[in-house]
Amino acid sequence: xxxxxxxxxxxxxxxxxxxxxxxxxxxxxxxxxxxxxxxxxxxxxxxxxxxxxxxxxxxxxxxxxxxxxxxxxxxxxxxxxxxxxxxxxxxxxxxxxxxxxxxxxxxxxxxxxxxxxxxxxxxxxxxxxxxxxxxxxxxxxxxxxxxxxxxxxxxxxxxxxxxxxxxxxxxxxxxxxxxxxxxxxxxxxxxxxxxxxxxxxxxxxxxxxxxxxxxxxxxxxxxxxxxxxxxxxxxxxxxxxxxxxxxxxxxxxxxxxxxxxxxxxxxxxxxxxxxxxxxxxxxxxxxxxxxxxxxxxxxxxxxxxxxxxxxxxxxxxxxxxxxxxxxxxxxxxxxxxxxxxxxxxxxxxxxxxxxxxxxxxxxxxxxxxxxxxxxxxxxxxxxxxxxxxxxxxxxxxxxxxxxxxxxxxxxxxxxxxxxxxxxxxxxxxxxxxxxxxxxxxxxxxxxxxxxxxxxxxxxxxxxxxxxxxxxxxxxxxxxx
Amino acid sequence: xxxxxxxxxxxxxxxxxxxxxxxxxxxxxxxxxxxxxxxxxxxxxxxxxxxxxxxxxxxxxxxxxxxxxxxxxxxxxxxxxxxxxxxxxxxxxxxxxxxxxxxxxxxxxxxxxxxxxxxxxxxxxxxxxxxxxxxxxxxxxxxxxxxxxxxxxxxxxxxxxxxxxxxxxxxxxxxxxxxxxxxxxxxxxxxxxxxxxxxxxxxxxxxxxxxx
Numbered sequence: 001x002x003x004x005x006x007x008x009x010x011x012x013x014x015x016x017x018x019x020x021x022x023x024x025x026x027x028x029x030x031x032x033x034x035x036x037x038x039x040x041x042x043x044x045x046x047x048x049x050x051x052x053x054x055x056x057x058x059x060x061x062x063x064x065x066x067x068x069x070x071x072x073x074x075x076x077x078x079x080x081x082x083x084x085x086x087x088x089x090x091x092x093x094x095x096x097x098x099x100x101x102x103x104x105x106x107x108x109x110x111x112x113x114x115x116x117x118x119x120x121x122x123x124x125x126x127x128x129x130x131x132x133x134x135x136x137x138x139x140x141x142x143x144x145x146x147x148x149x150x151x152x153x154x155x156x157x158x159x160x161x162x163x164x165x166x167x168x169x170x171x172x173x174x175x176x177x178x179x180x181x182x183x184x185x186x187x188x189x190x191x192x193x194x195x196x197x198x199x200x201x202x203x204x205x206x207x208x209x210x211x212x213x214x215x216x217x218x219x220x221x222x223x224x225x226x227x228x229x230x231x232x233x234x235x236x237x238x239x240x241x242x243x244x245x246x247x248x249x250x251x252x253x254x255x256x257x258x259x260x261x262x263x264x265x266x267x268x269x270x271x272x273x274x275x276x277x278x279x280x281x282x283x284x285x286x287x288x289x290x291x292x293x294x295x296x297x298x299x300x301x302x303x304x305x306x307x308x309x310x311x312x313x314x315x316x317x318x319x320x321x322x323x324x325x326x327x328x329x330x331x332x333x334x335x336x337x338x339x340x341x342x343x344x345x346x347x348x349x350x351x352x353x354x355x356x357x358x359x360x361x362x363x364x365x366x367x368x369x370x371x372x373x374x375x376x377x378x379x380x381x382x383x384x385x386x387x388x389x390x391x392x393x394x395x396x397x398x399x400x401x402x403x404x405x406x407x408x409x410x411x412x413x414x415x416x417x418x419x420x421x422x423x424x425x426x427x428x429x430x431x432x433x434x435x436x437x438x439x440x441x442x443x444x445x446x447x448x449x450x451x452x453x454x455x456x457x458x459x460x461x462x463x464x465x466x467x468x469x470x471x472x473x474x475x476x477x478x479x480x
Numbered sequence: 481x482x483x484x485x486x487x488x489x490x491x492x493x494x495x496x497x498x499x500x501x502x503x504x505x506x507x508x509x510x511x512x513x514x515x516x517x518x519x520x521x522x523x524x525x526x527x528x529x530x531x532x533x534x535x536x537x538x539x540x541x542x543x544x545x546x547x548x549x550x551x552x553x554x555x556x557x558x559x560x561x562x563x564x565x566x567x568x569x570x571x572x573x574x575x576x577x578x579x580x581x582x583x584x585x586x587x588x589x590x591x592x593x594x595x596x597x598x599x600x601x602x603x604x605x606x607x608x609x610x611x612x613x614x615x616x617x618x619x620x621x622x623x624x625x626x627x628x629x630x631x632x633x634x635x636x637x638x639x640x641x642x643x644x645x646x647x648x649x650x651x652x653x654x655x656x657x658x659x660x661x662x663x664x665x666x667x668x669x670x671x672x673x674x675x676x677x678x679x680x681x682x683x684x685x686x687x688x689x690x691x692x
Binding site: 364 | 519520521522523525526529530533536537539540541542548549550551552553554555556557558559560561562563564565566567568569570571572573577580581584585587588589590591592600602663665683684685686687688689
C-alpha cells in the first residue's frame with residue numbers, strides 16, 4: 001500500500017502573525033477576521049485554547065474568557081506566500097506535495113519510494129520536522145495510510161513525529177482525536193458536542209444520510225472521507241520553475257552590444273513564460289561569471305511592470321554602459337521576477353506596446369494621398385430603413401483601439417452592392433422568401449417602397465433582391 | 481506581443497462550434513498570408529468579419545480594404561459586435577489599388593489585421609496582377625515583422641489554385657442550412673503550411689432578420 005504523510009503546521013496564519021509579532025509568542029494569541037470587537041476568531045494558539053477560546057467565537061466574547069488575548073489580522077496574500085514557501089521546503093523531501101485547499105498549513109506528502117534515501121520512514125519524517133523547525137515553524141508529521149486519519153492525528157499533536165505501523169493502529173489512534181481539533185464549522189462542532197459526539201470515533205458511528213440532512217454537504221463529505229466511502233489520489237501541485245535562464249559563452253565576452261544580444265535571447269524566452277503565467281516583469285536580475293574568478297550582478301527594474309522587451313533591454317544597456325564589466329563574461333544568468341497582472345492589465349500592456357497608432361495614422365494619410373480623400377473611411381450607422389440609407393461611410397482621420405463585446409447570438413454579414421444589378425433570369429422562378437417591406441424618404445417628394453426577398457440562385461448563393469416597379473425588373477442589392 | 485497573451489478568454493462566441501479547429505483565430509493567422517475563398521463572393525464575408533471581431537476583442541486595430549462596388553453590410557457587422565468606429569474601411573475605385581493600400585497600412589506596423597476583399601467587384605475572374613508576387617512577398621515580410629494577420633477574400637472554387645505559393649493558409653468557405661434561419665459555415669483548410677490541411681472550422685450562424 002502506498003504510504004503518505006500529513007504535515008500539519010498548526011494554525012499557520014497564526015504562526016505567521018507571531019513571526020511578525022514575536023512579543024506575543026508567550027501569550028494567548030489569535031487571528032481575527034477583521035480589526036473589530038465583534039470580529040470572529042479564525043485561528044487560536046494552545047495558550048488561548050487552554051482558556052476555552054475557540055475559533056468561531058467573537059473577539060469580545062473571547063476576551064471575557066481570556067483577558068490577555070492578543071489578536072491581529074493577516075492578509076490572504078501573506079498566508080498564500082507562507083503556503084508556497086512550505087511547499088518549496090517540503091519538495092526537498094518528496095516530489096509530490098498536496099496543500100490542503102481549505103486549511104492553510106496542512107499538507108499531504110507522498111511518502112512512497114523513498115527507501116533508497118532514508119533508512120526508515122520515521123527518519124524521513126523526523127528530517128521533515130527538523131527542516132520545518134529550522135525554518136521557524138512548529139509542525140507535526142504523521143506517516144500513515146489515509147488522508148483523513150493522518151490529518152486527524154497530525155492535528156491532535158502539537159509538535160510530534162508519528163509513524164503508524166498499519167492501517168488498524170492508524171484508525172485506533174485517530175478515533176480518540178477530539179473534533180474540536182479538526183477544521184469543522186464551529187456551529188456544526190458545537191451541535192455535535194451537544195449530541196455527545198466529541199471525538200472522531202463517535203463521528204464515524206454517525207449515519208451518513210442523517211449528516212447530510214442535518215449538517216449539510218461539507219460535513220457529509222468529511223464523513224464520507226473519514227469512513228473511506230470516498231477516496232481521491234494525491235493531487236500534487238506542480239512545482240513552479242523559477243524564471244531563470246543561463247547561457248554559457250564559448251568565448252569570454254565584454255562588448256556591451258554583444259552581451260545585450262545574448263541577454264535579449266534569454267529575455268525573450270522569459271517574457272513568454274511570464275505572459276503564460278499571466279505576469280508582467282517587475283525586475284530583471286543579471287548575474288555574470290567573469291574571468292579571473294570575478295562576479296558581476298545587476299538588478300534592473302522598469303518604472304512599472306511590463307512585458308516590453310525593448311524597454312527592458314534599453315535599461316539593461318544603460319546599466320551596462322554606466323557600470324561596465326570589470327572582466328569578460330564567461331556565463332550569463334538572467335532571472336525574471338514577475339508580478340501577477342489581470343487579463344485587463346495584460347491587455348493594456350499589449351495595447352501600449354504593440355501598435356503605434358501614430359504610425360497607423362501616417363499610413364492612412366499616405367493612402368488618402370494616393371487614392372483620394374474619400375478612400376479612408378469608417379462606417380457609421382444611420383436611422384433609416386432602406387439598406388443603402390442605413391449607413392454611410394465617413395472620412396476617417398485617426399485610428400483608435402476598439403472596445404467591443406461579442407454579441408450573444410452571432411449573425412451572418414451580408415455583402416451589399418453599391419449599385420443593384422439585375423437578377424439573373426435563371427433565378428426569376430426560384431422560390432422566394434419574403435416579402436420584407438422597407439420604405440424611406442416619406443418626408444421628401446419621392447417616397448421609396450421596396451419589397452425585399454431572399455432568393456437562392458442556381459449556384460446556391462442567397463441573393464437579397466427587390467422588384468423595381470419603375471424599371472420593371474428584379475434587382476440584386478446584396479448577398480448572404 | 482499579442483502572441484504572448486492567452487486569447488482563450490477573449491475569443492468571440494461565434495456560435496456553437498460543431499467541430500473545433502484552432503487556426504482561424506488571430507493567433508493562428510498572425511505572420512502569414514491567408515486566403516478565404518468561396519464560390520459565392522458573400523459567404524466568406526461572414527467568416528472574415530468574425531476574424532475582425534476576434535482581432536478587436538484582442539485589442540488589435542483592423543482595416544478592411546475593398547472597392548467602392550460593394551462592401552460588407554455595416555448594420556450586420558454592428559449586430560455581430562464589431563466596432564465600426566475602430567474598423568478602418570479603405571474604399572478604392574479599382575481592385576488593382578487594393579494591394580498598394582495594403583502595402584501602406586502593413587508597412588506602418590499599426591495594424592494587427594488587414595482584410596483585402598478581392599471579390600468585391602462582380603468580375604468573376606481574379607486578375608492575377610492584382611496582388612503581384614513582389615507585392616505579396618513584401619506583404620508577407622511585413623506580416624511576419626509586425627505580427628500582423630493578412631486575410632485575402634477571393635471568389636473561386638476549391639479546384640482553382642491559391643493566389644500564390646506565399647499563401648500559407650487557404651480556407652474554402654461553404655454554407656449549409658441547419659434549420660429556418662440557422663446556418664453552418666464550414667471553412668475547410670485546403671492548404672496549411674503550419675499544420676496539415678484537411679481540418680474544418682465549423683460555426684453556427686444566424687441569418688439576418690427575415691431568415692430567422
